Amino acid sequence: MISINITKKLRGHGGQLVLYVTKQFVPGSVTKIYGPSGAGKTTFLKIIAGLITPDEGCITVNGIAWADTNKRINLPAQKRRTGFVFQDYALFPNMTVKQHLQYATNDAKWIAELLMLGKLDNLSDQKPLYLSGGQQQRLAVLRALAIKPDILLMDEPFSALDNRTKTELIAELVEIFKQLNCTVFIVSHNRHELDAFAGEEICIGEE
Numbered sequence: 001m002i003s004i005n006i007t008k009k010l011r012g013h014g015g016q017l018v019l020y021v022t023k024q025f026v027p028g029s030v031t032k033i034y035g036p037s038g039a040g041k042t043t044f045l046k047i048i049a050g051l052i053t054p055d056e057g058c059i060t061v062n063g064i065a066w067a068d069t070n071k072r073i074n075l076p077a078q079k080r081r082t083g084f085v086f087q088d089y090a091l092f093p094n095m096t097v098k099q100h101l102q103y104a105t106n107d108a109k110w111i112a113e114l115l116m117l118g119k120l121d122n123l124s125d126q127k128p129l130y131l132s133g134g135q136q137q138r139l140a141v142l143r144a145l146a147i148k149p150d151i152l153l154m155d156e157p158f159s160a161l162d163n164r165t166k167t168e169l170i171a172e173l174v175e176i177f178k179q180l181n182c183t184v185f186i187v188s189h190n191r192h193e194l195d196a197f198a199g200e201e202i203c204i205g206e207e
């Protein structure tokens, strides 16, 4: 089980606001996170990843405390098993598809499995420039999954894609997440964009 109970004061545009999330998440579930711009959605993901410290609270993942302000526990980002996927893919232009995955893991069998699962096995020697937007984002997801993260964090991962590519990619990811039993948090501006993912929704900030 993943238990998150945190507060963080944010320096908002129109003054201070407080990010407050208290909730339990089932391993293998997809959680969709909505909310207005500036409400703290990205900050929430960064708090889980260990890139921003909460003011108060705790994060426990499968029995391990990643953060607990009372006990002064704050596991550094590199010790938290999270994968992060960004809006703009953040791929390395000079690395091939396969090298992106080799950068994350030494497990050749797992890399081969991921390439098949993400339908990039025929493109494994290509560099990102050669890939379509959907394929690039698929590679970014595979790279994040290569470390077998406890939690996959995705921040507006579909914003740069056209509607058709987005729909196709989401359908593929639904299958991949199901097969790998991934625990995923996805942030989106657009409430209906993530309808194809079965899972709970949380809204950060009022809408």
Ligand SMILES: Nc1ncnc2c1ncn2[C@@H]1O[C@H](COP(=O)(O)OP(=O)(O)OP(=O)(O)O)[C@@H](O)[C@H]1O
Residues within 6 Å of the ligand: 009, 010, 011, 012, 013, 035, 036, 037, 038, 039, 040, 041, 042, 043, 044, 052, 189
């Ligand atoms: N480390 C931090 N400490 C306090 N406040 C922060 C910190 N990092 C960012 N903020 C503030 O938190 C607010 C929310 O930012 P955040 O990027 O999380 O919002 P968001 O909901 O993801 O917005 P958008 O949908 O526009 O991306 C911003 O006003 C930002 O200045």
